[in-house]
Amino acid sequence: MSVTLFDRAELLENLDGDAEFADSILGDAQVEIPKDVAQLKALCSGEELHSIRVCAHTIKGMASNLCAPALRDAAFAIEGAARDGDLEGARAALSELEKIAVMTVEAIKA
Amino acid sequence: MKILLAEDDKISRRLLERVFSGYGYDVVSASDGDEAWRILEEPEHPHLLVLDWMMPGVTGVEIVKRLRERPDGHTYYAIILTSLDTPDDLAYALDGGADEFVSKPYHADALRARANVGRRIVSLHHTLSEKIRLLQEANATISHLAATDELTTLYNRRYFNENLTKSISAAKRYKFPLSLVMVDIDKFKAVNDTYGHSSGDTVLKAFADILRSLARTEDVSARWGGEEFIILLTHTARDGAAVMAERVRSKMASECLRVTSIPVTVSLGVVEWGDGEDPELLIKRADKALYRAKDEGRNRVVLG
Numbered sequence: 001m002s003v004t005l006f007d008r009a010e011l012l013e014n015l016d017g018d019a020e021f022a023d024s025i026l027g028d029a030q031v032e033i034p035k036d037v038a039q040l041k042a043l044c045s046g047e048e049l050h051s052i053r054v055c056a057h058t059i060k061g062m063a064s065n066l067c068a069p070a071l072r073d074a075a076f077a078i079e080g081a082a083r084d085g086d087l088e089g090a091r092a093a094l095s096e097l098e099k100i101a102v103m104t105v106e107a108i109k110a
Numbered sequence: 111m112k113i114l115l116a117e118d119d120k121i122s123r124r125l126l127e128r129v130f131s132g133y134g135y136d137v138v139s140a141s142d143g144d145e146a147w148r149i150l151e152e153p154e155h156p157h158l159l160v161l162d163w164m165m166p167g168v169t170g171v172e173i174v175k176r177l178r179e180r181p182d183g184h185t186y187y188a189i190i191l192t193s194l195d196t197p198d199d200l201a202y203a204l205d206g207g208a209d210e211f212v213s214k215p216y217h218a219d220a221l222r223a224r225a226n227v228g229r230r231i232v233s234l235h236h237t238l239s240e241k242i243r244l245l246q247e248a249n250a251t252i253s254h255l256a257a258t259d260e261l262t263t264l265y266n267r268r269y270f271n272e273n274l275t276k277s278i279s280a281a282k283r284y285k286f287p288l289s290l291v292m293v294d295i296d297k298f299k300a301v302n303d304t305y306g307h308s309s310g311d312t313v314l315k316a317f318a319d320i321l322r323s324l325a326r327t328e329d330v331s332a333r334w335g336g337e338e339f340i341i342l343l344t345h346t347a348r349d350g351a352a353v354m355a356e357r358v359r360s361k362m363a364s365e366c367l368r369v370t371s372i373p374v375t376v377s378l379g380v381v382e383w384g385d386g387e388d389p390e391l392l393i394k395r396a397d398k399a400l401y402r403a404k405d406e407g408r409n410r411v412v413l414g
């Protein structure tokens with residue numbers, strides 16, 4: 001794995017060292033990440049490219065706020081495929097995103 | 111000041127809330143576009159908005175577009191927040207009605223500073239509309255005062271003249287009859303001399319009440335000056351006006367003593383407008399009829 005899963009130091013820096021708030025949103029993240037990924041997976045089994053794009057976009061934004069670049073890049077890939085009308089590409093990138101999502105949550109818990 | 115933060119991702123929303131809480135903002139949050147729109151339809155909703163562009167349901171840009179179509183659309187300040195960052199995206203959002211465009215990742219202080227600009231503009235709008243409301247109230251009071259006689263609260267001569275001119279052009283155009291009744295309180299000088307001026311005022315007010323009680327809503331009764339009054343009756347020919355004048359005469363004769371303890375009567379002159387006649391001439395004829403009523407012994411109605 002070449003890209004960082006989760007950079008706690010950077011997140012803390014972005015929050016001016018507010019560890020309590022960081023822990024609080026990381027707690028939310030452990031719920032939100034699996035929920036959003038499950039939603040994206042459900043959408044990928046359908047044909048609604050626009051919804052896939054919006055959902056991947058949301059995951060991308062969340063990941064970048066959490067300083068989780070690997071998940072951000074994986075979501076970005078799906079968002080891009082959906083924007084370009086490439087449903088198969090989006091579906092193909094999904095399993096990689098699911099794997100990274102699980103690892104990101106683990107890294108956050110650690 | 112209330113600020114609406116609409117953002118579908120919970121983490122992003124909490125970060126946004128953190129940017130604004132503790133800086134004099136009363137934060138209202140929405141987790142998607144539909145919820146944001148519902149909030150904007152509630153009473154006392156925020157006018158300063160930070161809207162994520164991409165949300166399930168209505169997008170931030172769509173909310174702004176819809177908002178600008180409302181009658182109060184100009185009173186909002188909307189910042190669109192997005193990870194889109196091309197000049198085309200910016201132009202699309204601003205042309206859609208957004209006031210400001212901030213790309214993600216944003217800098218908290220910069221975003222707050224931009225919202226502060228919005229806060230100044232929203233409070234300026236608020237101050238302006240409050241001032242406009244006060245001005246409208248003051249104008250209404252002034253118009254009312256300018257049209258009314260203070261003592262009797264009937265219309266005054268100026269309002270009556272304006273109204274008469276308008277009514278005559280309407281009568282000309284739509285061909286309906288119109289009559290005038292000119293009234294004078296009999297021996298009013300003697301009332302003042304015998305009972306004092308405040309009793310004179312009481313009599314004037316009592317007569318104004320009688321006029322009000324007998325007039326139809328479309329009639330215009332005014333204090334013409336001193337102890338003279340005038341009534342405009344639209345859609346009424348001379349005979350109808352004479353009936354009204356007689357009611358006024360008779361009510362004053364029978365009730366003034368009871369109401370004011372002073373026996374006072376009135377004399378009345380009645381005329382109907384003739385096509386082509388101007389307001390001055392019509393009033394002059396009413397005055398003439400009134401003075402014939404005086405000459406013939408007062409407390410009577412004379413048709414001119």
Ligand SMILES: [Mg+2]
Pocket residue numbers: 057058061117118119162163164165
């Ligand atoms: Mg979003």
